[in-house]
Amino acid sequence: xxxxxxxxxxxxxxxxxLDTRQLCEVLAAxxxxxxxxxxxxxTEALDVDITANRGDAxxxxxxxxxxxxxxxxxxxxxxxxxxSEGAALxxxxxxxxxxxxxxxxxxxxxxxxxxxxAQSFLRALxxxxxxxxxxxxxNELLLRYGHPTHAFDADAIRGAVAVRWAKAGETLVTLDGxxxxxxxxxxxxxxxxxxxxxxxxxxxDRTKVTEAxxxxxxxxxxxxxxxxxxxxRRHSLHTDASHRFGRGADPAxxxxxRDLLVARLQAWCxxxxxxxxxxxxxxxxxxPVELEMALLARVAGEIVTLEAAQEALTRLGCAxxxxxxxxxxxxxxxxxxxxxxxxxxxxxxxxxxxEHLPSVLPPMEGPPEHLAPAxxxxxxxxxxxxxxxFHQTVTYGFISPEADALFASADNPAAGRxxxxxxxxxxxxxxxxxxxxxxxxxxQNLRQGSRLVQLFELAPAYRSTPAGPLEQVAxxxxxGGVLGGxxxxxxxxxxxxxxxxxxxxxxxxxxxPTIHRLADGLxxxxxxxxxxxxxxxxxxxxxxxxxxFPSVExxxxxxxxxxxxxxxxxxxxxxALPAGSLLELRCVDVFRHKSLPEGQQAWLLRMRFQADRxxxxxxxxxxxxxxxxxxxxxxxxxxA
Amino acid sequence: xxxxxxxxxxxxxxxxxxxxxxxxxxxxxxxxKGAFVGREASHAxxxxxxxxxxxxxxxxxxxxxINGLKQQWEEGLKARQAELEAAKRxxxxxxxxxxxxxxxxxxxxxxLHPLNRLMDxxxxxxxxxxxxxxxGPEVETEAHNFDGLNIPEDHPAKASSDTFYLAAHPELLLxxxxxxxxxxxxxxxAPDLAARGGIRFLAPGRVYRKDEIDPTHSxxxxxxxxxxxxxxxxxxxxxGTLEYALRALFGPDTEIRLRPSxxxxxxxxxxxxxxxxxxxxxxxxxxxxxxxxxILGAGLIHPNVLAYAGIDPKEWSGWAFGMGVERMAMMLxxxxxxxxxxENDQRFLKAMGGLD
Numbered sequence: 001x002x003x004x005x006x007x008x009x010x011x012x013x014x015x016x017x018l019d020t021r022q023l024c025e026v027l028a029a030x031x032x033x034x035x036x037x038x039x040x041x042x043t044e045a046l047d048v049d050i051t052a053n054r055g056d057a058x059x060x061x062x063x064x065x066x067x068x069x070x071x072x073x074x075x076x077x078x079x080x081x082x083x084s085e086g087a088a089l090x091x092x093x094x095x096x097x098x099x100x101x102x103x104x105x106x107x108x109x110x111x112x113x114x115x116x117x118a119q120s121f122l123r124a125l126x127x128x129x130x131x132x133x134x135x136x137x138x139n140e141l142l143l144r145y146g147h148p149t150h151a152f153d154a155d156a157i158r159g160a161v162a163v164r165w166a167k168a169g170e171t172l173v174t175l176d177g178x179x180x181x182x183x184x185x186x187x188x189x190x191x192x193x194x195x196x197x198x199x200x201x202x203x204x205d206r207t208k209v210t211e212a213x214x215x216x217x218x219x220x221x222x223x224x225x226x227x228x229x230x231x232x233r234r235h236s237l238h239t240d241a242s243h244r245f246g247r248g249a250d251p252a253x254x255x256x257x258r259d260l261l262v263a264r265l266q267a268w269c270x271x272x273x274x275x276x277x278x279x280x281x282x283x284x285x286x287x288p289v290e291l292e293m294a295l296l297a298r299v300a301g302e303i304v305t306l307e308a309a310q311e312a313l314t315r316l317g318c319a320x321x322x323x324x325x326x327x328x329x330x331x332x333x334x335x336x337x338x339x340x341x342x343x344x345x346x347x348x349x350x351x352x353x354x355e356h357l358p359s360v361l362p363p364m365e366g367p368p369e370h371l372a373p374a375x376x377x378x379x380x381x382x383x384x385x386x387x388x389x390f391h392q393t394v395t396y397g398f399i400s401p402e403a404d405a406l407f408a409s410a411d412n413p414a415a416g417r418x419x420x421x422x423x424x425x426x427x428x429x430x431x432x433x434x435x436x437x438x439x440x441x442x443x444q445n446l447r448q449g450s451r452l453v454q455l456f457e458l459a460p461a462y463r464s465t466p467a468g469p470l471e472q473v474a475x476x477x478x479x480g481g482v483l484g485g486x487x488x489x490x491x492x493x494x495x496x497x498x499x500x501x502x503x504x505x506x507x508x509x510x511x512x513p514t515i516h517r518l519a520d521g522l523x524x525x526x527x528x529x530x531x532x533x534x535x536x537x538x539x540x541x542x543x544x545x546x547x548x549f550p551s552v553e554x555x556x557x558x559x560x561x562x563x564x565x566x567x568x569x570x571x572x573x574x575x576a577l578p579a580g581s582l583l584e585l586r587c588v589d590v591f592r593h594k595s596l597p598e599g600q601q602a603w604l605l606r607m608r609f610q611a612d613r614x615x616x617x618x619x620x621x622x623x624x625x626x627x628x629x630x631x632x633x634x635x636x637x638x639x640a
Numbered sequence: 641x642x643x644x645x646x647x648x649x650x651x652x653x654x655x656x657x658x659x660x661x662x663x664x665x666x667x668x669x670x671x672x673k674g675a676f677v678g679r680e681a682s683h684a685x686x687x688x689x690x691x692x693x694x695x696x697x698x699x700x701x702x703x704x705x706i707n708g709l710k711q712q713w714e715e716g717l718k719a720r721q722a723e724l725e726a727a728k729r730x731x732x733x734x735x736x737x738x739x740x741x742x743x744x745x746x747x748x749x750x751x752l753h754p755l756n757r758l759m760d761x762x763x764x765x766x767x768x769x770x771x772x773x774x775x776g777p778e779v780e781t782e783a784h785n786f787d788g789l790n791i792p793e794d795h796p797a798k799a800s801s802d803t804f805y806l807a808a809h810p811e812l813l814l815x816x817x818x819x820x821x822x823x824x825x826x827x828x829x830a831p832d833l834a835a836r837g838g839i840r841f842l843a844p845g846r847v848y849r850k851d852e853i854d855p856t857h858s859x860x861x862x863x864x865x866x867x868x869x870x871x872x873x874x875x876x877x878x879x880g881t882l883e884y885a886l887r888a889l890f891g892p893d894t895e896i897r898l899r900p901s902x903x904x905x906x907x908x909x910x911x912x913x914x915x916x917x918x919x920x921x922x923x924x925x926x927x928x929x930x931x932x933x934x935i936l937g938a939g940l941i942h943p944n945v946l947a948y949a950g951i952d953p954k955e956w957s958g959w960a961f962g963m964g965v966e967r968m969a970m971m972l973x974x975x976x977x978x979x980x981x982x983e984n985d986q987r988f989l990k991a992m993g994g995l996d
Binding site (some may be wrong): 028029030031033051052053054083123149198225226229230233300301302340342343345346349350354355357358359361362363364365367369370371372375379382383385386387388389390391392393394395396397398415416417418419420421422423427430441442444445448450453454455459462464468469471486487488489490491557589593594595602610639 | 652655656658659661667668671674675729736742743744745746748749750751752753755756760763769770771772773775777778779785794796799800801803804805806807808809810812814835836837838839840841846848850852853859860862868871872873874875876879880881883884897898899900901902906907908909910911940942943961981982983984986987989990993995
């Protein structure tokens with residue numbers, strides 16, 4: 001809220017002695033940081049950030065009160081007892097507990113407009129003056145003292161006034177011209193012809209003050225914060241009044257604000273007071289809250305004397321009595337946020353300044369816990385992928401239904417994963433797979449000139465279940481573009497499915513995941529993180545003896561059908577060899593060319609043999625021959 | 641003459657130049673050589689056999705044709721071999737007279753996402769003080785996201801204008817902060833809290849709020865939550881821990897400042913500033929000349945939060961903090977636009993992410 005320094009100084013003269021920077025620092029130390037400073041209407045104003053629990057501070061008077069307590073300087077007095085009350089001119093019935101007090105007055109308006117100084121104050125605080133003294137005075141009072149009031153056209157009111165709960169279906173045209181259908185939990189002000197205001201939120205159109213208004217009926221009441229908040233929310237009607245009442249106004253200000261409003265109208269437009277009266281009374285304060293000194297010492301980190309605590313709370317307006325090792329504290333009528341001992345402890349520390357808090361490392365009371373294996377696994381995988389050239393992405397968890405459908409399985413309907421109130425259609429479904437997001441991101445990178453795109457993401461993917469979306473952390477990787485060709489030694493080639501298969505092997509996936517062709521030359525796979533092998537419990541594996549004898553390498557070039565299964569061939573050839581003799585059998589080259597017989601390809605197979613002795617050529621020749629026979633049984637033949 | 645030769649050999653002969661050109665290295669060339677002019681089962685040996693069995697009157701003409709073909713093949717092979725050997729020599733020469741200024745082959749290098757990197761760093765900083773990592777789901781219940789955190793029934797954050805809800809499950813929402821992990825963790829450890837000797841953990845993760853996407857807002861962002869529960873925990877412990885952690889993060893000369901603030905789940909509550917890590921508190925654009933930057937919100941755990949989890953607030957107390965990761969990342973890196981973190985342009989990731 002904007003606080004004008006000139007008006008603040010009228011409430012607490014000592015504030016004028018602080019320069020802006022000092023004032024900002026004092027306010028920040030009290031819990032009211034200043035977000036900005038501006039010169040408005042020729043005077044300096046501070047944009048003070050006031051937290052939602054401090055309805056009492058949402059005015060110049062409220063901020064002044066805080067400064068007075070901190071600086072130990074007096075507040076300017078508020079003139080009270082300006083208005084003597086008499087009999088009710090119009091009966092006011094309080095029919096709901098949510099309104100315990102309703103102070104009012106009826107005045108006959110005279111000639112005159114809102115004085116320039118008040119208009120300028122309103123303009124500076126971005127509240128445009130209406131040039132109707134009754135309306136402007138009410139607004140000025142709200143910004144200055146934090147108490148919302150309202151002026152009705154007294155001649156538009158029919159019969160007695162009641163503060164009551166709405167009846168379902170009742171309607172009210174509010175000041176903004178909108179017809180509101182009320183609900184039973186809406187508190188309203190009504191006359192005998194029906195609703196005339198939404199209590200604490202907004203007045204009604206039928207009884208509004210206009211240029212033609214001759215007599216006004218003032219309202220200065222107090223409404224239960226919860227009730228006002230609910231009504232404001234139900235009708236999406238957030239006003240300065242609902243903001244203050246909703247965060248807790250001061251019931252003791254009801255009469256005072258009425259008196260101040262009367263005095264302003266008398267001064268601004270020669271209004272004549274016809275009568276003033278109050279229905280109800282300021283509610284009895286809540287039971288005192290006890291603050292034990294032991295709790296205060298625990299929160300503060302050091303002993304705070306009973307006297308110091310008592311003094312601090314008294315400065316804030318609390319009624320404090322000492323009782324042994326504790327204080328009994330009744331909060332002032334304007335504070336609704338002091339409900340438990342911890343609240344009071346905070347007040348003592350706040351007034352003293354958090355800069356005085358000691359700084360201590362908390363002692364360990366038990367052994368530290370390990371990092372969870374699933375967490376460590378994610379860290380390990382992310383680092384490995386980054387080392388392999390992949391970039392970790394962070395994309396939104398919700399995508400469009402079309403994008404989601406690309407990779408969602410049939411048993412994972414989007415309906416169970418759809419948001420009720422998405423930002424937009426394109427962000428409406430919790431994704432079943434990370435691949436749509438990665439595909440989009442990869443294509444964007446390629447479009448923007450990336451020669452090679454390598455991306456991965458570790459994030460939850462969602463599965464619809466009757467109990468709601470089940471999330472499982474998934475790993476998705478996409479790879480596309482051109483590999484190599486960027487230096488004089490590395491040949492260039494396109495990324496292929498096989499590269500993704502190699503990546504899957506590097507990550508020690510138990511099998512080959514489905515490799516999706518996401519676009520021309522762009523491939524990807526996705527797995528549940530659960531599928532990855534967990535880091536072993538052992539720090540290092542059990543020792544397994546290994547042969548120190550040199551291995552022997554033999555290559556076989558085989559002609560096989562284009563449809564030949566490599567796995568079957570590999571299996572057959574391995575099986576034909578004595579157990580333990582074959583260290584490795586791998587295909588190191590594939591040759592497909594017109595020069596080969598039609599429908600055939602050449603595979604260059606490399607076999608590595610090893611034993612616990614030096615291998616002799618004849619023995620190895622025998623093994624190679626056996627492996628060849630096994631290969632031939634599948635239709636392969638030796639290529640010359 | 642060609643009609644004298646078997647058609648497959650004629651065809652092979654026609655494809656020979658292309659096959660020759662396709663040989664990228666000497667191994668491949670050797671295989672091609674084997675297929676055409678090898679001593680066994682090559683086109684040449686087949687042709688020789690053909691010649692042996694050919695009728696006498698054809699032998700002369702056929703022999704000439706075969707010789708022509710073989711010569712053509714051998715010459716081609718020889719020339720290609722010379723080329724490949726020259727290339728290999730050139731490579732050898734390159735290796736012999738290596739110019740270190742030539743761009744070398746570069747092992748691949750990717751990057752972790754800067755936000756993940758920052759969260760990992762925070763975990764690293766808190767680890768020596770005995771903090772571990774707790775995690776929770778992003779789809780949460782109202783109970784965990786609001787009720788267990790002392791957030792009143794009618795709090796505006798619950799409105800559908802602020803929080804995403806699931807259409808088919810009105811009681812489920814996308815968590816609006818990492819604080820529900822507090823609730824879940826406290827509920828889980830409450831029965832054996834004494835045996836554990838309290839608990840201390842960080843909860844990094846993704847959270848969602850219904851904000852339009854613009855340079856400073858994103859409907860999805862990251863937080864790191866910290867929590868400690870023990871005996872006799874007060875504001876001094878919060879200050880001590882944060883001082884240690886923020887100095888580890890920003891440097892030993894870093895000062896911290898606690899200011900009173902309000903969050904429903906803590907009491908007392910505070911906001912924490914650090915002396916501006918960019919200008920050393922001398923005043924700059926980032927700290928708006930004040931020398932301080934707001935870095936996180938914190939406080940002592942509200943007794944209602946402990947009680948909700950079944951922990952006696954008379955015996956136990958603790959502190960909690962919550963920190964916006966993007967905000968911190970943007971401040972430290974002076975990235976001008978939040979959207980860059982979710983665009984995932986490789987150039988940005990490479991420059992910002994690094995490997996550890």
